[in-house]
Amino acid sequence: MQDSNEILKGDSLWRDAWRRLAKNHMAMLSLFVLIAICVLCFIAPTAFQLQDPNSQNLSNTFAAPSADHLLGTDQSGRDLLARLLDGGKISLLVGLVATSVTLIIGILYGSISGYIGGRTDSLMMRLVDILYGLPFLVLVILFAMLISEYSKSLADIMIESWHWDVELVKKTTNLVPLFIAIGALGWLTMARMARAQVIGIKEQEYVEAARSLGLSHWKILSRHIMPNMLGPIIVYTTLTVPNFILMEATLSFLGLGVESPNSSWGIMLKDGANYMETHPSLLLIPAILFSITLFALNFLGDGLRDALDPKASKD
Amino acid sequence: MFKTILSRLGQGILVVFCLISITFFLVRMMPGDPLTDEKALPPHIIEKNKAYYHLDKPLPVQYLYYFKNLAQGDLGDSMSKDRPVVEIIGSSFPVSLILGISSMLIALAVGIPAGVIAALRKNSFIDYASMSIAMLGICIPAFVVGPLLAMYIASNVSFLKVAGWGGPFDWILPAITLGLTTAAYLARITRGGMLEVLNQDYIRTAKAKGLPTHRIITRHALRGGLIPAVAYVGPAFAALISGSFIVETIFQIPGLGQHFINGATSRDYNILQGVVFLYGVIIVIANLAADIALAMLNPRARESA
Numbered sequence: 072m073q074d075s076n077e078i079l080k081g082d083s084l085w086r087d088a089w090r091r092l093a094k095n096h097m098a099m100l101s102l103f104v105l106i107a108i109c110v111l112c113f114i115a116p117t118a119f120q121l122q123d124p125n126s127q128n129l130s131n132t133f134a135a136p137s138a139d140h141l142l143g144t145d146q147s148g149r150d151l152l153a154r155l156l157d158g159g160k161i162s163l164l165v166g167l168v169a170t171s172v173t174l175i176i177g178i179l180y181g182s183i184s185g186y187i188g189g190r191t192d193s194l195m196m197r198l199v200d201i202l203y204g205l206p207f208l209v210l211v212i213l214f215a216m217l218i219s220e221y222s223k224s225l226a227d228i229m230i231e232s233w234h235w236d237v238e239l240v241k242k243t244t245n246l247v248p249l250f251i252a253i254g255a256l257g258w259l260t261m262a263r264m265a266r267a268q269v270i271g272i273k274e275q276e277y278v279e280a281a282r283s284l285g286l287s288h289w290k291i292l293s294r295h296i297m298p299n300m301l302g303p304i305i306v307y308t309t310l311t312v313p314n315f316i317l318m319e320a321t322l323s324f325l326g327l328g329v330e331s332p333n334s335s336w337g338i339m340l341k342d343g344a345n346y347m348e349t350h351p352s353l354l355l356i357p358a359i360l361f362s363i364t365l366f367a368l369n370f371l372g373d374g375l376r377d378a379l380d381p382k383a384s385k386d
Numbered sequence: 387m388f389k390t391i392l393s394r395l396g397q398g399i400l401v402v403f404c405l406i407s408i409t410f411f412l413v414r415m416m417p418g419d420p421l422t423d424e425k426a427l428p429p430h431i432i433e434k435n436k437a438y439y440h441l442d443k444p445l446p447v448q449y450l451y452y453f454k455n456l457a458q459g460d461l462g463d464s465m466s467k468d469r470p471v472v473e474i475i476g477s478s479f480p481v482s483l484i485l486g487i488s489s490m491l492i493a494l495a496v497g498i499p500a501g502v503i504a505a506l507r508k509n510s511f512i513d514y515a516s517m518s519i520a521m522l523g524i525c526i527p528a529f530v531v532g533p534l535l536a537m538y539i540a541s542n543v544s545f546l547k548v549a550g551w552g553g554p555f556d557w558i559l560p561a562i563t564l565g566l567t568t569a570a571y572l573a574r575i576t577r578g579g580m581l582e583v584l585n586q587d588y589i590r591t592a593k594a595k596g597l598p599t600h601r602i603i604t605r606h607a608l609r610g611g612l613i614p615a616v617a618y619v620g621p622a623f624a625a626l627i628s629g630s631f632i633v634e635t636i637f638q639i640p641g642l643g644q645h646f647i648n649g650a651t652s653r654d655y656n657i658l659q660g661v662v663f664l665y666g667v668i669i670v671i672a673n674l675a676a677d678i679a680l681a682m683l684n685p686r687a688r689e690s691a
Contacts, residue, residue, distance in 0.1 A: 197400070201666075203621060204409075204665050204666040204669050206413075206649075208646060209412055209413055210412070212416050212417075263673075264614055267680055271610070302578060303578045303579055307578075321631075321632065340530060344529050344530050347534070347537070358526065358530070365524065380581075
């Protein structure tokens with residue numbers, strides 16, 4: 072169906088989807104919110120000279136919001152707003168990197184496995200089973216060990232040759248093992264879901280038609296199967312982002328992610344949970360920003376799903 | 387079908403074997419070793435302990451020893467707890483199994499109906515409300531939900547305890563904490579899958595034939611619409627019954643999850659391998675069950691399951 076559209080209007084699937092997405096107010100609002108949060112976290116702290124997120128003031132702990140500290144201070148007297156934005160950098164990065172890795176590897180692996188079928192499929196999926204079973208924590212410790220040797224020289228290159236922000240580089244190189252471990256294991260469920268979709272789609276009439284037209288396997292996969300399986304994949308992707316961000320919190324808790332005193336949303340939630348009864352704002356403020364981000368992501372994902380559904384356009 | 391299942395079980399044994407072998411070498415690549423303690427033991431005692439766990443021998447020999455014992459159903463002794471691994475797992479796995487099954491039941495009972503109803507009433511109030519609640523369930527991590535439940539529910543309901551693992555009543559709060567996220571995921575995935583199917587031509591055909599709505603849903607839409615959810619449930623179930631460190635810590639439950647973490651942090655090779663062995667078996671069975679269910683839902687996939 073969308074192929075005949077392509078010929079008639081000369082429109083690509085994506086441009087068509089974008090036009091439909093632009094009409095969806097909720098999705099556009101969400102896109103705006105997401106961009107705003109990214110700007111706040113990555114640009115605002117340097118642009119507006121906010122306080123140092125890690126400087127403690129033990130005589131001013133649990134302070135109420137004031138002109139000095141717009142959202143008050145935490146259990147060590149650190150400015151909550153500065154920590155929130157600084158932590159957002161890490162959490163957004165973890166979510167973005169891990170999700171991209173998951174999407175690329177998971178979709179390619181799963182759809183190739185499902186498309187080829189037979190023995191290759193069995194072999195590829197059993198490999199996924201093996202990877203599922205590997206203890207996540209052991210992998211993170213191993214990657215951390217292996218990478219710490221290389222990451223120092225990598226960090227030097229990023230700072231000296233590419234002129235990246237020194238602080239950001241230091242923080243992110245600590246996270247590299249985490250990214251790799253999450254990336255290495257996070258794509259497994261995505262691969263299973265993609266495979267299940269492809270198996271359902273590959274026997275459909277339009278795929279058979281494409282095959283009888285003599286299209287190459289890659290064209291059939293990328294032009295006819297993948298666009299039709301995007302719906303559930305996008306929905307699942309928006310669900311994995313919070314998972315990765317919270318996974319970082321669990322690992323940081325065990326001393327394997329973000330190093331203290333640096334912050335992330337996950338760590339702030341975790342610290343805030345300790346003061347839930349006495350100072351609920353320490354939990355509520357990061358929880359609200361985290362939730363807003365994920366809600367926006369989610370509505371954007373739903374909007375994308377609708378926009379990419381070729382059958383929905385008829386309604 | 388029967389033949390496929392048999393061959394999958396054969397493959398499963400191979401998967402577990404590979405998993406154990408990889409884990410065996412991975413854990414020994416970690417920095418540090420299990421016998422270095424904070425209190426400095428005299429060298430001859432360390433040597434004696436090393437000999438006891440065969441850690442003084444070359445890796446291939448250790449590997450053969452491990453599989454020789456495994457063949458006799460012996461997973462070795464825990465290096466940090468001085469108890470047989472089989473005994474440790476035997477006491478904590480039933481706990482994790484009960485917790486996993488009850489939280490999965492909660493997730494299925496809440497997640498799938500919510501997802502189906504939301505998809506049927508797309509863009510209605512019910513849809514927005516249930517999906518917002520689901521999103522909250524995903525955003526709020528277990529280390530917040532657990533203490534909240536313990537604080538507000540356990541203190542007001544007389545038969546629920548803040549922590550501990552005695553009778554069936556103690557299963558309720560941990561199972562809710564653990565199952566909530568899975569329920570939220572299931573609701574979202576089911577909604578996505580159902581929406582995909584509800585636009586298909588065969589649903590339109592069924593409508594045109596004049597079938598009543600509930601028949602269209604149960605006989606036609608659910609079959610295809612549940613495929614993504616089923617693909618998700620397999621691994622999710624395996625993850626649930628292999629224990630959760632966070633929920634176990636909050637409610638002080640003697641489950642499996644703690645051994646994953648403690649085994650890795652104290653470099654207790656035998657415990658880690660034992661837990662991974664069990665986890666591998668669970669993964670193989672859960673994924674096989676999910677694939678069988680997928681094949682039953684999708685006749686086109688039957689031969690390739």
